[in-house]
Amino acid sequence: MTTEVAVLGAGMHPWGKWGRGFVEYGVAAARAALADAGIAWRDVGSIVGADTVRGGYPGYVAGATFAKALGWQGARVASVYAACASGAQAIGTARTQILAGMADVVLVVGADAAPKGFFRPAGGDRPDDPDWLRFRVLGATNPAYFGLYARRRMAVHGDTLDDFAQVKVKNAAAGALNPNARYRKPVAVEEVAASAVVADPLRLLDICATSDGAAALVLSSMDFARRHGAADPVRIRAVSTVTPTYPTTVLDLPDIATDSAAVVAPADGTFRASIARAAYEEAGIGPEDISLAEVYDLSTALELQWYEDLGLCGEGEGAKLLRDGVTASGGRVPVNTSGGLASFGEAVPAQAIAQVCEVTWQLRGTAGARQIEGARVGVTANQGLFGHGSSVVAVR
Template structure:
């Protein structure tokens, strides 16, 4: 194991469409995390900001942007971009600073003010941008891309539209109990089936929205946590950061292919399962040790894929695990008790940080009506464009 760091504080700004700037959202989340840690802003030695390319120059230098908004006090500033994995990369950067002795207390912040509708490539024609290539070459917006994965599951494993709807119904239960979620109403399978088709077989309620929102963490060494009176702090035990190992030339694929090869392919090391495997190896834990998981449910079908990639079940058995109730509240391994992206929507640089906020509250026993009984270990997983794979293991 590389070493543990403690979560001293966690804070969020509610997700929604608020019509204000990302700096306001991130500053509020940061102050909430500081209050949760019982620390003044002046006690923070380093700020790591998760970048957002859609929020102009301030979004490109998020670490300095948030330090300025909170009031310049001399802290080290770092900015990190890894698409949807930006928040996890920011956490890992903070962890490295703490374990190396560069800082004792680090503030990690991610915030976004996302445009409505599908995420479009930023900056006009960008032939080096996988989003631009996919849109231009395939005419495939993100929901169309998600639908290809859904169709693959239906063809290979017999998944059904009803299975996908069950994911939304389950996650809406968590969202209804989460004060930070954008969508806080229960949803029925009939409502999913009656929502408009976006990219067959996926309907509107199968796909996450784009949102404004923010999340922040204050991290420190375990010794720092104990000095602050935290006898048994929540700890980050592992952060994986992997990229695909299969050579692009061998597959003859363009840059639009940044997802994994399927487990039944001839590729020796499928990407998505390797994300969790690296985290498990570093943490010294396995899927059997988990109390809960927060996964990156861009669509309902993709959540089922993550069950298998995390090793919660064998390939092709994600829908079976769901039907058995294992991933539901009160089940053997609740997945997305926060409500997931289904209830939050995407606020890209904030979402991986928000996942760790949820695990922190769950492991502290402070998750309210969505609390997982006896939670002692959890994992997050997400994937960013250009092959950024990220997973965080949190324990208590």
Template sequence: MVDLALAPGRDGLVNAPGDTAGRVAGDIAVLGAGMHPWGKWGHRFVRYGAVAARAALADAGVDWRRVDSVVGANTVRGGYPGQVAGATFARALGWQGARVTSVYAACASGAQAIATARAQILAGQADVVLVVGADAAPKGFFAPAAGDRPDDPDWLRFRVLGATNPCYFGLFARRRMALYGETPEDFARVKVKNAAAGALNPYARYRRRVTAAEVAASPVVADPLRLLDICATSDGGAALVLSGLDFARRHGVARPVRIRAVSTGTPVHPRTALDLPDIATDQAPASGPREDTFRPSIARAAYEEAGTGPQELSFAEVYDLSTALELQWYEDIGLCPPGEAAKLLREGVTALGGRVPVNPSGGLASFGEAVPAQAIAQVCELTWQLRGAAGDRQVAGARVGISVNQGLFGHGSAVVAVR
């Protein structure tokens, strides 16, 4: 493994370089986790979120009236209710006076919601916080962003380059093939691994094992990636009941799963000619290439805050929008040096029963994207694994887990949980 936690701080780390390195903000407890199964159910997102929230409250043994705060992860497809998700879910559960917060960070919205809840708890503003995210996604791949948004780098990617998400995934896969000699057969192994885990997960949309031959026989979407290499879109919901450790003890939970770190940040790419000039100088400042890149910096910040590192991981939940992207995450979270991800996969290190299982939930390969719920669902899986309550997909002796993802407009996140 690569020891990301002990690496020295570098310029370009997320969230005020150098200011957060090694700082431990404080643990919070996960009292309850709940989900609505992923699929294509044809209902509004509110139903999925309310089901997940009630399941999390029941799991926590906490009455809804005891919740001090609701943090909702927004969905852009839900109209006005989706833009004020905290209030929307509070209303669906029955107004009871809780404070409400709504956050949006694309696919990292759920992690931003967890970070907000954690801040409220550690600041003494709330004892118990309910975090909820849910979505009702369109059929097929996500379409390019509508409207005129020239300041949005992802709008530019879609509209100027014509690089839709599958195109981006395909280019990323080609890059790994050129750099490291990976093959479509390696990418197919990721899908086979995740489908085997997802077949054991009652919340997954796709609960069937697949073979490498089935992946190879599926239609080409963005060469070299085929249909089964790319995750679908889904409806679904996820929720967590979070509290301070003192409340957990008073509630009778002596040894809860603890969230030890939440890292949210943005890329450190240099400015380009597409950027607006600096207001003060009327010039675009020169910036050289960074030694550190987006995803590793997110993981490093979480490890440093948690006081741990990849060498202590029991398992990981990573954002497998495509099979090739999962391999990239192995390197980014420090499981191996660059170029050795496929070797880990071939040796079974990241499969259920391996040394560090990756995506024991089945990942997005088995769930699909329900955008605001995804990062919350990852932490649900961390919780169940660390409790030893994941059933047939249980990682033996799980003690430390990390979840990581990335979202549009440069949002990224990592959560470290321990038991």
């Protein structure tokens, strides 16, 4: 029995600060994906919405909210919340429905209208929420957290400020070619170095912004795709939504000793590495098969860690991979050909879906000036709060 589903359509609403509601963005992305698929909304059997808690009640029931906005037509509906992994969880839900025979065609939509400035937990005081505690007790906003992580890479692996800046330079070059990106201007190393320090050692241009935006996918069974005339569609082969496994239960870092030079990673690596490993195992591939990757670059330093967790190189070798041009456009494994969050900013429920949109266009050969020649296998990776893993493997 096949475990693959077809990607018939991909669509986005451009990222930015547009000052409108998330529903408008989501509907625009959904209609773009439906048009790309050649599917009428009335023929969609199910819709899965990735939630945005900042959108109030409509955001908590995003699936039904988008179904209403597109026009009630009786589709099955589901809504998913997993913070930054919401989009991948929504894709996983849609895939499950298709493979279970519950629907032939499923529309997946994520959209956000993010506030300006640092994200803060929604919903008032939540002393049982580690994210709320991090803000309230430690005063550690996301950039502070990213800065600590960058300092650790510098201490343990010898990464430099120039390495971090080069990640931004690479991603900005790709984003300049992407009509859906918010920031479409190349950036030089000197500009990164001259930008304000936000959370030492990270500068303003090392950290992604918050944005409005949306992304959508039309998924179908392989039988439906063939009947619809899609003889060789992009196919989702794996969706990893794993949680940590004891004793490797620190979500972001290996075990940390008092002396940072003495850090020793657990035998099975970090939680992020387990996310990728589960996706590879399900897809029946390895990192050597990857043509391109879209990863969760909340900060420049974090992108370097993803290289290692995806198995593109060994532990501590991420910066060398970057310096050697392996992850650049034209390199052996281009990473963030879309421009990444560095060029888009965070529109939380949409970003994991947007990653799959980019992989889809690359595998189809329709990515325009960003096109990676001969792309056949793409992987996405990010993670959400409370141990929500997120990785998708797509092939053609």
